[in-house]
Amino acid sequence: MNKAFKVLVCALMLALCMGGIFASGSAEQDKLIIWDKSEYVGAYNELARARFEEFCAANGVEGEYVIVPPNDLRQRLYAAIEGGNPPDIVVTDDFMAKQFAGMGQLADVSDIKTSLPFIQAGLNVSFCEDGEYIVPIAMLAPGLYLRADKWAEAGLDYPTTWEELREDARIINDPENDFYALGYPMGTSGGGDAEGMCRAVILAFGGVPVDVEGNVTVNSPETLAALEFIASLYEEGLCPPSAITWDDMGNNTAYLAGSVGVIQNSGSLYSQLRTDNPELFENTIILPFMAGPAGSFAPTGSNCFIIFENGGSVDMAKKYVTEFFDMDFYKNLVIQMGGMWQPVIEGADDDPFWEDPENSGWLANSLGGVPNTYPAPVNDATNRAFSEQVCVRAVQKIVLQGMDPQQALNELEADFNRILGK
């Protein structure tokens, strides 16, 4: 009896312990969970949340809308995937989404993509060799913001090439009075601005990081010239000293503070300038990307949906994503972003908003860009190379460690080979 009692006590306590542990892992299977990007324009998250909650109420499902800062998304998703509990839907940048495409974690969305009238640019930017896993939400066309008043004061014409931009910057630059001509972020925080700028310059100078067949072709005189050019912008003090470590917010903050003359950004800042700083807005002009000997290239990304196969509610998630593109809601949402987003659905640009010359410029830019990994095949490896910011690291080595540019380029080539498994 005594022994039996002891065994019973032990068994009961063990059951309580184990029950507590395992119960916590299976509690939220029936929820529709979306991880949305925290956007620069606050109205987005309010509208998206309302839309999601409305959808959940109409379909009788419990929903959870979670806002995740872009810089934290990858880490959180890794943990969720390993824990076997990923969200159903994630909103993220396309270069981030493409990294998950090769993991076998995502649900095929070809049915959504064929059922909705996506424009060709939207289809291009969401294409991935690994499969149809990405639904574009909006294009994020970049533009070159330039302080027209500073150029006018100096009596300069607007630059059209990278070389002209550097020449002008040397004249405009005034660090003694806390004004730097250029505000290009070159930190490795994981955002896309710095790597995008490096790729734009490399391509413009005639360099090709990875060719159309997937061969690593970065180690060329053209890329070397491009890396030396980018490094010179920091070594000559044309950018603020800390810009070499700025994240993607660094240039926004500096431009808004009036302390830099040129930045490269999406339309997010433009809409904020219009409302928050009309004077600076009036003194700002948006120019096309600078050109080099090989032309002008504007790496263009997009925001997109991905649906996790293991999320548990794939069908409901697909229904939500499909209904998200209801024309009235979608048109209004994109317009609310104030030019920062450009539509990916045919007919969504049929609104007076897009006839405004400023907004039509962003719309035109969204149709003329190249993928972030251009001209390489679009797959998880080439996007991982973009996401790891390998070109940014090469520039940092030259500027911060004083490394010989050719040595930095050799190491850049090794990085590409490592990531692409060459």
Added chain:
Amino acid sequence: MGHEASIFRTERKLGLAFTLPIFILIFLLMGFPFAYTIYLSLTNKTVGMPATFVGLANYISIFTDPTYWRIVGNTVIYTVICIVVKLVLGMLFALLLNEKFHGRAITRVAMLLPWAIPGMVAANTWKWMYNDQYGIINEILRDLHLISTPIPWLGSMNLALFSVIIVNIWRGVPFFLFSILGALQSIDDQLYDAGKIDGANVFQRFFNITLPSIMPVVAISTLLSTIWTFNDFDNIWLITGGGPLNASSVIATYTYEQAFMYNDMARGMAVAVSVVPVLLILMVLVMKHRSTNE
């Protein structure tokens, strides 16, 4: 005698039976993740993919990588400088606050603030203060005409580690201060009176009465703080992200970078496990010290 031994054996078994679930729970919560981490470090694990055993390949890879040894060096520099300065400053402030003066209570509360402020808030505040264009540190240095161009506190290979060390010291001094202050207040005043009667000067009283009396507290505080500082993550990650080019990266941030930024879980785990022996030695010292005191 035989009956007593039987009761002892029965009670011992019963005690074991009652504590067994707790042991199992502790193993599940602490031992299993630790063992799993070691296992992962011996595989080629990446997120979303099954792990394949690769033996010591990850350890060979990190031990032959100069970057790893640079990170180890950073970790040692960070830990040693932080601990030494925190200990010295904590001791000085504790001695000061042990004296009676007007405003002592307010000063004590003020000294506790850096430790009480959430790490996220403190790190972001310092990050803003370090900003080369708008930060208050450069602003003051400029106003004092000590610099003409801004210093990139977080963007320089030479200054980034130094900058995060300052923040760790700022946050960690109160722990030493209040630990030592508590020990100081427990010293019997009669010892000092006897010292004075015997003609001992201030320094003699400090080295022969104060220091031996507070040494157990100093030792345990130093050991605990060494473990915390060695494992410090949020302070560095939030301020510099370990950059630029790993100039301010330590083992904790490098592990995170490898595992979560580069999706090389196995290598990240190998980096983490590689320093476990150091931490084990520190933990053994703490436990030994505790058992000696008990």
